[in-house]
Amino acid sequence: MTSLWFLTAFILMLWIFLSILRLILGPTAPDRVVALDTVNTLVVALMIILAVAYNQIIYVDIAIVYALLSFVTTLYIAKYLEGGI
Amino acid sequence: MWTDYLIYIFLGIGLTFNGLGSIGLLRFPDVYTRLHAATKATTFGSIFTSLGVVTWAFTQLYLTGSYANLSLALHTIIAIAALILTNPVGAHAIARAAHRSGVLPKYAVVDRLEEVKK
Numbered sequence: 001m002t003s004l005w006f007l008t009a010f011i012l013m014l015w016i017f018l019s020i021l022r023l024i025l026g027p028t029a030p031d032r033v034v035a036l037d038t039v040n041t042l043v044v045a046l047m048i049i050l051a052v053a054y055n056q057i058i059y060v061d062i063a064i065v066y067a068l069l070s071f072v073t074t075l076y077i078a079k080y081l082e083g084g085i
Numbered sequence: 086m087w088t089d090y091l092i093y094i095f096l097g098i099g100l101t102f103n104g105l106g107s108i109g110l111l112r113f114p115d116v117y118t119r120l121h122a123a124t125k126a127t128t129f130g131s132i133f134t135s136l137g138v139v140t141w142a143f144t145q146l147y148l149t150g151s152y153a154n155l156s157l158a159l160h161t162i163i164a165i166a167a168l169i170l171t172n173p174v175g176a177h178a179i180a181r182a183a184h185r186s187g188v189l190p191k192y193a194v195v196d197r198l199e200e201v202k203k
Contacts, residue, residue, distance in 0.1 A: 081186045
């Protein structure tokens with residue numbers, strides 16, 4: 001069962017690398033923000049999977065805090081792109 | 086336990102949809118379609134991989150009776166709730182910011198928001 005969680009984490013890591021490719025290639029600034037938002041969602045999922053893989057429950061709390069902080073960051077960048085700041 | 090198969094199904098659905106979201110991010114032509122693919126697909130996929138973790142935690146609670154697993158399940162549910170509540174709002178903010186900063190949809194037939202702004 002442990003190798004199943006590590007396999008899942010590995011595949012999620014591959015999807016994160018695919019999204020980072022868009023972060024590098026993206027022609028406009030909103031494209032890069034979309035890629036960053038996707039990476040944030042995938043990292044939250046990866047943290048929850050790794051909490052089970054390493055059997056450390058405290059990792060899930062870090063995932064919750066990361067989800068909320070990445071939301072604030074996304075809103076901040078969006079407000080900046082809009083010209084509000 | 087029979088819940089092992091449920092965990093396989095949940096993780097399979099979650100990884101498939103996360104992958105479709107990432108591939109859609111690479112394949113679609115402009116920022117709005119990329120946002121459409123990436124946000125919906127990865128939110129759905131992350132919910133399902135986390136549901137796999139919740140199922141595993143409740144199975145361990147039933148098998149071993151250790152209450153640390155109940156804590157794991159509840160915290161994972163809180164993380165799912167945070168994802169569900171924050172991800173669509175973030176996507177909405179990005180789309181609005183993209184349109185206001187002048188990025189137009191590539192193959193758009195009509196752009197009613199642009200007409201209203203004039």
